[in-house]
Amino acid sequence: MEILKVSGVNKSFGGLRALNNVDFSVEQGTVHAIIGPNGAGKSTFLNCMIGRLVPDTGTVMFGDISLTGMKPYEINQVGVSRVFQTPEIFGDLTLLENVMIPTMAKRDGQFALHAFRRLDQDKEIRDRALHMLEDVGLAEKKDMHSGSLSRGDKRRLELAMCLSQEPKLLLLDEPTAGMSRADTNNTIDLLKRIGDRGITKVIIEHDMHVVFSLADKVTVLAQGTIIAEGKPADIKGDPRVQEAYLGGAHL
Amino acid sequence: MKTRLSPVGDMVLFAAFTGAVLTMPIWLAPVGAGYPDLLQKFAIYGLFATGFNILFGLTGYLSFGHAAFLGVGSYTAVWSFKLLGMNPIPAVLLAIVVSGIFALLIGYVSLRRSGIYFSILTLAFAQMCYNLAYSVLTPITNGETGLRVLETDPRIFDSTTRAEGPLISKLFGFDMTGYPGFYFCAVLLIIGFFVAQRIARSPFGTMLKAVKSNQNRMTYTGLNPRPYTLAAFVISGMYAGLAGALLCITDPLAGAERMQWTASGEVVLMTILGGAGTLLGPILGAGLIKYFENIFSAFNEHTLSSIFSFLPDFLKELAVAISSLFVGEGWQLTLGVLFMLIVIFLPGGIMEGLARIGKLFRRIGRGSDKSHATAPAE
Numbered sequence: 143m144e145i146l147k148v149s150g151v152n153k154s155f156g157g158l159r160a161l162n163n164v165d166f167s168v169e170q171g172t173v174h175a176i177i178g179p180n181g182a183g184k185s186t187f188l189n190c191m192i193g194r195l196v197p198d199t200g201t202v203m204f205g206d207i208s209l210t211g212m213k214p215y216e217i218n219q220v221g222v223s224r225v226f227q228t229p230e231i232f233g234d235l236t237l238l239e240n241v242m243i244p245t246m247a248k249r250d251g252q253f254a255l256h257a258f259r260r261l262d263q264d265k266e267i268r269d270r271a272l273h274m275l276e277d278v279g280l281a282e283k284k285d286m287h288s289g290s291l292s293r294g295d296k297r298r299l300e301l302a303m304c305l306s307q308e309p310k311l312l313l314l315d316e317p318t319a320g321m322s323r324a325d326t327n328n329t330i331d332l333l334k335r336i337g338d339r340g341i342t343k344v345i346i347e348h349d350m351h352v353v354f355s356l357a358d359k360v361t362v363l364a365q366g367t368i369i370a371e372g373k374p375a376d377i378k379g380d381p382r383v384q385e386a387y388l389g390g391a392h393l
Numbered sequence: 394m395k396t397r398l399s400p401v402g403d404m405v406l407f408a409a410f411t412g413a414v415l416t417m418p419i420w421l422a423p424v425g426a427g428y429p430d431l432l433q434k435f436a437i438y439g440l441f442a443t444g445f446n447i448l449f450g451l452t453g454y455l456s457f458g459h460a461a462f463l464g465v466g467s468y469t470a471v472w473s474f475k476l477l478g479m480n481p482i483p484a485v486l487l488a489i490v491v492s493g494i495f496a497l498l499i500g501y502v503s504l505r506r507s508g509i510y511f512s513i514l515t516l517a518f519a520q521m522c523y524n525l526a527y528s529v530l531t532p533i534t535n536g537e538t539g540l541r542v543l544e545t546d547p548r549i550f551d552s553t554t555r556a557e558g559p560l561i562s563k564l565f566g567f568d569m570t571g572y573p574g575f576y577f578c579a580v581l582l583i584i585g586f587f588v589a590q591r592i593a594r595s596p597f598g599t600m601l602k603a604v605k606s607n608q609n610r611m612t613y614t615g616l617n618p619r620p621y622t623l624a625a626f627v628i629s630g631m632y633a634g635l636a637g638a639l640l641c642i643t644d645p646l647a648g649a650e651r652m653q654w655t656a657s658g659e660v661v662l663m664t665i666l667g668g669a670g671t672l673l674g675p676i677l678g679a680g681l682i683k684y685f686e687n688i689f690s691a692f693n694e695h696t697l698s699s700i701f702s703f704l705p706d707f708l709k710e711l712a713v714a715i716s717s718l719f720v721g722e723g724w725q726l727t728l729g730v731l732f733m734l735i736v737i738f739l740p741g742g743i744m745e746g747l748a749r750i751g752k753l754f755r756r757i758g759r760g761s762d763k764s765h766a767t768a769p770a771e
Contacts, residue, residue: 192613218615230613232606235599243603244614246596253620257597260400264596303614 145170145311145342146191151200153186160186161197162366168311173333173343175357175374177350179386183366184346185227188315191344192224193217204311215252221310227319229296231303233289237280240288240299241271241306248307274306278332294325298332305336314345318352330355354378362386403590410586410673414579418572424684429575430643431687435680436578437639440585442663442675444632447589448625449661450670451598453605457512457657458499458519462492462630464526464652466637468533471540471647478550479542479562479645481569481577485638492634493627500626504619507608519657526649539648562642569642578639582676585632590672592628601625633660662728666735668742677743685728692720 146168153161160183168174178184189195191202193214202209209217218224232240245267246254262268275281278298283291288299297317304312317333318326326349333343333356347353353360353374360377362370364386370377377383413420417435421427426435441463449455466488473484503514526534534540542548551563567573592598603611604618611618641647650656659682667678694717701712719727739745 213617214612215615215617218613224613226613230607230610232603232610234606235602239599239602243599243611243616246600247615250596252615252617255597255624257592257595257624259596260591260594261596261599262594263400267596303610307615 143170144168145205146344147203148191149201149203151187151190151197151202153183153190153195153197160366161190164200164363164366164368166361166368168342168344169359170342171340172358173345173356175345175347175353175360176363177347177353177360177377178363181365182363184363185315186366187363188224188313188344188346192222192313218247218307218309219252221308223304223307223309223312225297225300225304225312225314225317227315229293229300231288231296231300233287235288236285237275237288237291237299238268238271238284241274241302242267244303245270245274245306271306274302277305278302292325294321294328297321297325297329301332301336305339305341309341312341312343314343314347316346316348318347318349326352403594406672407587407590411583414583415576417579418575425688426684429571431683433575433578433639433643434683434687435676436575436582437636438660438663438679438683439676440578440582440639441633441636441660442667442679443582443585443589443672444629444636445660446629446664446669446671446675447592447601447632448629449664450675451593451601451605452622452625454504454507454622454626455512455661456503456515456626456629457654457661458503458515458517458522459629459633459660460652460654460656461499461519461522462496462633463637463640463656464522464647464649465492465495466634467641467647467651468526468540468637469634470638470641471542471645472533474542474548474562474641474645475546476549478548480550481562481564481638481642484562484641485581485635488634488638489631492637493631495634496627496630497623500623500630504622504626516654516657519652520654523649523652523654526652534647534649536649539646541647542645562645574643577642581635581639585635586672586676593672597621597624662732666732666742668744671742671744674742674744681743682728685724685731689720689724689727690722692724693717 144167146166148164148166151161151164152159164187166187176184176187186195190197191209193209193212193216196211200210204217204220204222207220209220209222232243235243239261242261249267250256272281272284275284278301280295280298280302283295288296291299314333318329321329330352345353345356357374360372360374361368362377362380362383369386370380370383372380414436417432418427418429421432426432441459445456445459469488469491470481470484473487477483499515499518503511503518506514527536562569564573564577569577600616600621603616604621608618637647637651640651663678663682664675665678666681667676668674694713697713697716697720698709701709701716704712717723719730735742735746739749741748
């Protein structure tokens with residue numbers, strides 16, 4: 143079953159055609175990677191899916207809900223979460239608060255005026271957030287300010303925040319960008335582990351090591367057009383991909 | 394790293410705060426601030442700054458137009474005196490409601506932008522209110538003269554009482570001047586502090602901190618920041634309206650100058666001076682500024698020369714000549730210097746200073762413990 147179906151999406155910035163009639167679909171429960179050279183339109187494509195950009199034409203369907211024209215927080219509320227290239231977390235707050243906020247958003251919706259309850263007395267939210275932190279191995283740092291974490295830990299925290307909302311679809315924008323090899327491997331392990339929960343994932347990635355160790359299916363984007371799609375092994379050998387993506391070099 | 398207080402810790406803080414506020418006439422007497430007029434100002438501006446801090450301290454939205462709500466609160470209170478009688482309770486409640494409605498309208502428009510644009514929008518709105526109160530709205534505000542309560546006003550609930558001299562607001566037979574006036578404001582300050590404390594510890598307060606920290610993540614977490622910022626704006630506007638009403642309790646007169654931008658700037662100074670985002674900071678900042686305004690401005694050359702009388706004559710004259718620049722009319726110069734020093738060296742305001750002193754003492758304490766512990770081993 144298709145969980146995400148993008149059809150005929152076009153997006154131009156001035157004279158630049160960033161996305162050219164893109165059709166794309168993701169099967170439920172799979173890990174789908176989008177790769178492509180710099181400037182291929184990967185981030186634009188992701189932004190069109192998540193509501194940060196509105197496509198000029200075309201539709202984005204999530205199950206039977208049309209995401210086109212919805213606001214980012216509405217898109218999140220129907221079950222789509224996003225991990226950013228640079229971890230976006232609440233740097234002034236503690237790790238525990240960082241995870242409690244999305245947990246509350248999941249439970250209470252986009253706005254709730256609980257001005258007279260104590261947050262630290264809300265056992266349900268607290269336990270769920272703690273459990274989530276344990277899952278990503280950050281439980282012992284729960285009272286630290288998240289701004290002082292290492293980049294790898296920030297990424298883990300951001301993942302915990304997204305996962306605490308039990309999304310149906312998780313979009314990851316270069317989840318290992320700028321990480322050391324060890325941190326990258328940790329992130330891959332973590333992503334593999336959460337793959338067991340049946341969360342569908344779309345990953346934009348530069349690092350081929352990450353793509354080939356995670357993805358079930360790979361889509362190659364170049365100059366705003368999809369030039370190839372298939373299993374990682376097939377993509378590896380596809381001459382068009384090597385031409386566009388690797389400038390003809392062998393993988 | 395900030396320490397988050399437990400429920401018990403919060404109760405202790407609240408109890409200590411209540412005790413400190415109620416005993417202010419005693420412990421502020423030695424520094425010359427133990428008289429009800431000034432104490433009442435501490436309480437009123439403490440409320441104003443506490444409310445302002447809910448917006449600025451928690452969400453980071455810097456409003457430069459909060460004086461508008463102060464003015465609206467004052468006008469509403471005087472109208473309540475004129476129409477309903479001199480009881481302060483309906484005046485206070487009406488002021489909170491009306492300034493809340495005002496804040497809803499202004500906030501709805503201004504919060505479409507953030508950062509400097511938000512500040513400018515609020516400033517523009519406040520200046521508009523000020524100018525309207527001065528000119529077009531004269532039938533409501535009585536323009537330049539200011540709005541006051543007259544003997545001929547309907548005052549439905551106490552029109553029969555005829556006072557000797559000026560009309561003063563009354564509660565349970567107490568005139569709202571002197572200490573009864575102060576204690577009325579002090580009780581409201583304590584309630585206001587309690588509400589602010591609850592908000593800061595609540596899920597709602599945490600969301601406000603999230604707005605300040607990262608709005609982008611907030612939207613991608615399924616939260617709409619706008620209703621949160623608007624709610625914070627309205628709540629802080631209500632606090633300002635309440636403060637404005639209290640300003641009219643002892644002196645039932647409302648003038649347009651209360652809405653001027655200098656008054657909006659003052660509450661920003663108070664909050665930053667005390668420590669934005671902390672519970673006690675804004676109240677301390679408000680107290681400090683009002684103290685300077687009343688005490689330092691009252692100094693003159695005579696008081697200065699008696700302070701420096703221990704110096705030889707020529708040195709005394711020099712000291713008086715220099716220091717007289719900073720007192721009397723020049724008290725704002727002292728305030729300016731103090732403000733600059735605090736912003737440069739203690740960006741977290743007085744509260745950060747106190748926290749550093751506390752840490753220093755703890756380190757000294759721990760240091761001596763350690764030396765005791767290691768002593769036997771030697």
